[in-house]
Amino acid sequence: MRPTDLAGWWRTTAFRITLLHLALTLLGTVALSAVAWWATTGFALRQLAQEVERDTGVLLQSARLGGAPSAALSIEARLGADRSGTQFYLLAAPDGRRLAGNLATAPRSPGWERLQVAGGGVAAEALALGTPLPGGGFLVVGRDVAPVRQLEGFLLSAAGWVGGAALLLGLVGGGLVGRGVTRRAAAMDAALARVEAGEIGHRLPIRAGRDEFDQLAGRINTTLDRLQGLMATLRQVTDDIAHDLRTPLNRLRQRLEAALRTAQDEAAWRAATEGAIAECERLLDIFAALLRIAQVESGARRAAFAPFDLSAVAETVAEVHAPAAEARGQRLETDIAPGVTVLGDRDLVTQMLSNLLDNAVKHGRAGGRIVVTLSPAAILAVADDGPGIPPESRGAVLRRFHRLDAARATPGTGLGLALVSAVAELHGIGLSLEENAPGLRVRLAFPGGPDGRSGGI
Amino acid sequence: MKILVVEDDAETAGYVVRGLTEAGHTVDQATDGREGLFLATDGAYDVLVVDRMLPKLDGLGLVRALRAAGVRTPALFLTARAGVGDRVEGLEAGADDYLGKPFAFAELMARLNALARRPPLSAEPTVLRVADLEMDLLKRVVTRAGQRIDLQPREFRLLEYLMRRAGQVVTRTMLLEGVWDFHFDPKTSVVETHISRLRAKLDRDGAPPLIHTMRGAGYCLRAPD
Numbered sequence: 001m002r003p004t005d006l007a008g009w010w011r012t013t014a015f016r017i018t019l020l021h022l023a024l025t026l027l028g029t030v031a032l033s034a035v036a037w038w039a040t041t042g043f044a045l046r047q048l049a050q051e052v053e054r055d056t057g058v059l060l061q062s063a064r065l066g067g068a069p070s071a072a073l074s075i076e077a078r079l080g081a082d083r084s085g086t087q088f089y090l091l092a093a094p095d096g097r098r099l100a101g102n103l104a105t106a107p108r109s110p111g112w113e114r115l116q117v118a119g120g121g122v123a124a125e126a127l128a129l130g131t132p133l134p135g136g137g138f139l140v141v142g143r144d145v146a147p148v149r150q151l152e153g154f155l156l157s158a159a160g161w162v163g164g165a166a167l168l169l170g171l172v173g174g175g176l177v178g179r180g181v182t183r184r185a186a187a188m189d190a191a192l193a194r195v196e197a198g199e200i201g202h203r204l205p206i207r208a209g210r211d212e213f214d215q216l217a218g219r220i221n222t223t224l225d226r227l228q229g230l231m232a233t234l235r236q237v238t239d240d241i242a243h244d245l246r247t248p249l250n251r252l253r254q255r256l257e258a259a260l261r262t263a264q265d266e267a268a269w270r271a272a273t274e275g276a277i278a279e280c281e282r283l284l285d286i287f288a289a290l291l292r293i294a295q296v297e298s299g300a301r302r303a304a305f306a307p308f309d310l311s312a313v314a315e316t317v318a319e320v321h322a323p324a325a326e327a328r329g330q331r332l333e334t335d336i337a338p339g340v341t342v343l344g345d346r347d348l349v350t351q352m353l354s355n356l357l358d359n360a361v362k363h364g365r366a367g368g369r370i371v372v373t374l375s376p377a378a379i380l381a382v383a384d385d386g387p388g389i390p391p392e393s394r395g396a397v398l399r400r401f402h403r404l405d406a407a408r409a410t411p412g413t414g415l416g417l418a419l420v421s422a423v424a425e426l427h428g429i430g431l432s433l434e435e436n437a438p439g440l441r442v443r444l445a446f447p448g449g450p451d452g453r454s455g456g457i
Numbered sequence: 458m459k460i461l462v463v464e465d466d467a468e469t470a471g472y473v474v475r476g477l478t479e480a481g482h483t484v485d486q487a488t489d490g491r492e493g494l495f496l497a498t499d500g501a502y503d504v505l506v507v508d509r510m511l512p513k514l515d516g517l518g519l520v521r522a523l524r525a526a527g528v529r530t531p532a533l534f535l536t537a538r539a540g541v542g543d544r545v546e547g548l549e550a551g552a553d554d555y556l557g558k559p560f561a562f563a564e565l566m567a568r569l570n571a572l573a574r575r576p577p578l579s580a581e582p583t584v585l586r587v588a589d590l591e592m593d594l595l596k597r598v599v600t601r602a603g604q605r606i607d608l609q610p611r612e613f614r615l616l617e618y619l620m621r622r623a624g625q626v627v628t629r630t631m632l633l634e635g636v637w638d639f640h641f642d643p644k645t646s647v648v649e650t651h652i653s654r655l656r657a658k659l660d661r662d663g664a665p666p667l668i669h670t671m672r673g674a675g676y677c678l679r680a681p682d
Contacts, residue, residue: 284559288641295542304542319611320643323650347640354643 018174033159072100086144094136463493490514509536524551588680628675
């Protein structure tokens with residue numbers, strides 16, 4: 001779903017968050033109002049009851065000291081002073097006759113009572129306390145609860161206003177936040193759509209704020225960088241393969257065509273077939289090397305890493321290449337520290353060293369000297385005294401199929417150093433091509449050693 | 458030998474079956490993993506040739522199932538997937554050898570012969586003998602006609618490998634794997650160099666040669682004719 005689609009606006013995260021936020025705000029307002037209502041009106045009613053009790057106490061005292069007439073006097077005085085009309089009294093004689101007060105009738109039961117009073121044409125509700133008098137009379141003192149009801153009404157309307165305002169604010173705020181979120185998601189969506197459409201170099205906008213959206217955009221941009229790099233490599237490899245495999249395939253074809261044209265007897269056919277098989281063999285070698293490099297570069301082999309004796313591997317590889325060196329009149333010298341153990345893929349490291357020695361033998365000076373050294377700190381070096389590699393070409397020779405012009409005459413696939421580079425990368429081995437004055441010195445700093453990258457044992 | 462070839466690619470299967478039949482072996486063929494498992498389970502074969510990528514049940518599954526069922530027939534994986542990890546994975550599944558496509562037929566033949574005639578591990582000899590050549594594996598001493606021969610460690614390993622497979626053809630690749638632990642071809646003459654050095658040490662004073670070169674296939678250690 002595209003966040004920009006109007007039909008789906010209610011499905012956006014921003015909308016849902018706003019909705020949830022509003023619901024919570026409303027719930028909070030209602031809960032707060034309920035608590036406030038309960039606390040304030042309860043308090044007001046209690047105040048009222050206390051006032052009634054106090055008044056009843058005073059009037060009882062008056063009746064005790066001066067009898068019913070004294071109490072009646074006190075009541076008349078109170079009613080005279082009460083302008084708000086919120087006080088209600090009834091003083092009844094033992095025979096039920098009203099002695100004083102503004103209540104026409106009242107139940108003659110002791111205790112609290114809610115009375116409906118029709119006073120002054122307006123119906124009112126009163127909180128009343130009935131008390132029997134010594135000597136048979138009866139006293140009722142009441143107060144109008146209208147102020148409490150007013151307070152309730154006020155609280156209710158206040159809650160309504162506050163709740164409404166919160167709702168409005170929440171809606172506006174949620175809408176603003178939601179619009180911001182939706183807009184940024186839409187911007188990312190649009191940018192990714194451009195990448196998807198083929199603009200692989202396009203990147204997501206990142207603001208200075210560095211909030212979570214910017215972090216996400218940054219991460220997506222890094223991923224896109226990596227993808228772009230991989231695509232470039234892929235294109236490079238595809239071009240290389242198309243270009244470099246055409247040559248041997250052409251040779252194969254020419255050979256077969258020549259055989260078709262000129263071969264007369266069985267011996268000639270046999271020679272042509274053998275030549276073709278040898279050419280196929282070379283092609284297959286190139287494919288095997290390419291596949292191996294791809295496999296190494298995918299990094300899947302790291303799971304099979306185990307400690308192995310690098311000294312033994314170096315000795316064996318030197319021994320295996322000794323006959324080839326001898327054939328070119330070269331001296332192959334070794335200075336290998338015993339018992340150096342590293343973590344890695346033994347087969348791959350073996351092939352890496354083998355490729356380096358193969359290079360040293362092929363491109364080193366005929367009759368020259370090749371030195372293989374391994375220090376106890378797991379730094380391995382293969383040095384020859386051939387023409388070397390000019391400093392400006394040292395990066396390029398690690399690429400697939402790259403061959404120096406000077407080396408074109410020697411047989412090779414141009415993949416040897418590419419595999420060395422891939423294996424070094426996989427193992428975290430520090431690979432450097434150095435000047436041996438004269439010649440080339442390839443230095444491998446295995447991880448765990450002083451110059452190697454981390455990850456060794 | 459009675460050989461079962463489990464391979465779904467008709468061309469490769471035909472090539473292998475034709476070659477093995479011409480070499481005088483009885484060959485059965487299965488085109489998918491399940492059929493292969495069914496045929497191999499009765500255990501009547503001397504050796505199995507199994508492709509790794511098969512329909513219905515893949516090669517790894519087939520060999521695992523066989524080993525789980527207690528069938529110990531030696532098996533060789535024949536596959537286009539000859540990456541480093543694939544070989545280890547195949548051997549761990551219970552296969553006895555691994556050969557990447559494309560391959561030379563002589564290589565396959567030599568490996569199958571070696572597998573089928575491999576002695577059981579329990580009968581591990583301490584002294585190997587071929588004609589008047591003797592190798593004491595415990596004392597690490599080699600003598601010919603009673604005369605002690607001094608060998609470098611690698612030469613000793615090479616000779617041991619050949620003597621354990623006396624009478625069989627051993628290819629260059631098998632030697633690189635078995636003696637040097639090289640699972641790829643370094644394209645050097647290291648095997649040839651060591652063989653010729655070993656010959657020089659074994660065949661002193663005009664003694665008849667023991668190591669024979671099999672043209673286009675490899676080497677064979679056997680008593681002189």
